[in-house]
Amino acid sequence: MVDHDDDKASQLKRLRRVEGQIRGLQKMIEEDKYCIDVLTQVSAATRALQSFSLELLERHMAGCVMEAAAKGGAEADRKIREASEAIARLVRS
Numbered sequence: 001m002v003d004h005d006d007d008k009a010s011q012l013k014r015l016r017r018v019e020g021q022i023r024g025l026q027k028m029i030e031e032d033k034y035c036i037d038v039l040t041q042v043s044a045a046t047r048a049l050q051s052f053s054l055e056l057l058e059r060h061m062a063g064c065v066m067e068a069a070a071k072g073g074a075e076a077d078r079k080i081r082e083a084s085e086a087i088a089r090l091v092r093s
Contacts, residue, residue, distance in 0.1 A: 021045040
């Protein structure tokens with residue numbers, strides 16, 4: 001059984017780390033750091049958010065989508081469609 005409190009704590013820790021990266025970017029701009037160095041840090045923050053998004057999507061599919069698929073019907077169709085749309089948004093970003 002999944003411990004949702006552990007999941008939540010882990011997710012919040014990762015998001016706080018990304019938040020720190022964004023604050024670091026703000027500081028770099030304030031300090032007129034070299035553009036390429038800023039872009040390197042933007043890339044790192046982007047990858048961190050992408051990684052977070054993929055993990056969240058995986059958890060959603062393993063939980064909500066699988067549960068709905070097991071039950072079948074309109075709810076399953078809706079959950080699968082939602083997951084597909086979320087994947088499409090991630091691919092486009």
